[in-house]
Amino acid sequence: MGFPDHLRADIEGYLEGLRFSDERDTDGLEEAMRYSLLAGGKRIRPVLALATAHAVGMPTEDVLPLAGALELIHTYSLIHDDLPAMDDDSLRRGRPTCHVVYGEGIAILAGDALYAEAMRLVLTQQHGDPTRVLECVAELATASGVRGMVGGQYIDVQGLIEKGDAELRRLHELKTGRLIRAAIECPILLADDVTRSTTLADFRAFASELGVLFQIVDDILDVTGTDVALGKPQGSDERHGKVTYVSRYGLDGARAMAEESHRNARAALDRAAPDTADELIQITDFIATRSS
């Protein structure tokens, strides 16, 4: 099995090379941005974007700016989610969180700046006619706005404990699922007309199922994982009083749901790209069986 580490290496190299300004007076801001951006992690979202591009015959270089933008947006959301006024987490990916190192004010600005620079980055896409690039920007903005990531984080911090099944699913569709969907959908938006019209619906179904799978496993790992493997304290969901797939369905129930979701995701992928999805299969299996 394994993870497509060559794609992660491509992303790491690209992110390492990013600079946001030539001026010295914002160096400290860039340092805080890069501290969080280059803290490692599996780079699931940009790797998904590259693997999806490959599945429809597009080379890595055609979607690298898009892939980078996805990771900038994800990093920005982590920095803001970790703030004392939100989840108040002091450890992330095994290191002190941005506000612990640089202070709250700089952490808020580093998140803000990463989001703006993500939008700038995706506009440097050379591949794709302008209409398609605009659609990608719209998809990213929607995925990170009220009807996406930020809306999901709002529902999460409100912490309404009486959430039902549908509400729990919607919370995660917004908070994590929507950006994962954008990672898969955007490369298809940039593909040729035939690919797009014949595969978009199937890739969207795959993306939706993968988002659910990702979250169920995340909830399981929060209970079964170790601090070292997770890079953050285990059990933080319970301490924050959050409703999770585990708190709602028990560990065995959640595991059964993860298995079903894994099968569904693989089936959707078979329809979307029957012969060219090796890397996407690897990522899907990794998400289902990961230990961190």
Added chain:
Amino acid sequence: MGFPDHLRADIEGYLEGLRFSDERDTDGLEEAMRYSLLAGGKRIRPVLALATAHAVGMPTEDVLPLAGALELIHTYSLIHDDLPAMDDDSLRRGRPTCHVVYGEGIAILAGDALYAEAMRLVLTQQHGDPTRVLECVAELATASGVRGMVGGQYIDVQGLIEKGDAELRRLHELKTGRLIRAAIECPILLADDVTRSTTLADFRAFASELGVLFQIVDDILDVTGTDVALGKPQGSDERHGKVTYVSRYGLDGARAMAEESHRNARAALDRAAPDTADELIQITDFIATRSS
């Protein structure tokens, strides 16, 4: 003289009509966004966008989404700037600031969401071919990123008291000037080829000078204005230990600089749009002579 209040009314109506989601579970987030968005103010940035469009013969409806996006971005920056970890201001436009009413976590998310929704909004621009709309998105993202608003706010909160003349000017070019420039530049980016090629440089010069004028007057008003007129406590720059045009050049010196900047802005405008700039002249004179 007077201010072009009909343009402000157009903007108010447009902002009032904006909805960000049909789902009820994010209503509380929308409420916080709208609380700050609809708190009044002169709407300088969107009014500048409409007036610039008119100066080159484009109707209001062609740039309304862009104008709305500018005000969403400005409002987001105010919400984050007011946070305890930044300027820690509890009053804005005569009302308690967003975090005072809704709490810090919601205020951070309201700002984040306004920025994402601003990007979504500008993409609904019907006027302008896709390449031009992309240029507008790039301009807005640059104006609000490390090389713009957020970079400026970073330099500002660092509060380096030893700033020299060039540093002071650059701080304000980034923090307030860059978005004001975008408000004037974006409509020209959307205009026809001839208008664009013949006027862009002159409008950019006008925008740059207007940004300087705006900031000098802002610094003067912080010393001479009243709490009621300003909608926030007078003298906050001095309490925050900020270097301003007044702290650096004295009140008389700052006033002389404002007068010179006013003349320069008017001259640049004469070159950009010799016969069609009535509304822009009104706004320029208003900015030079405003009392709040």
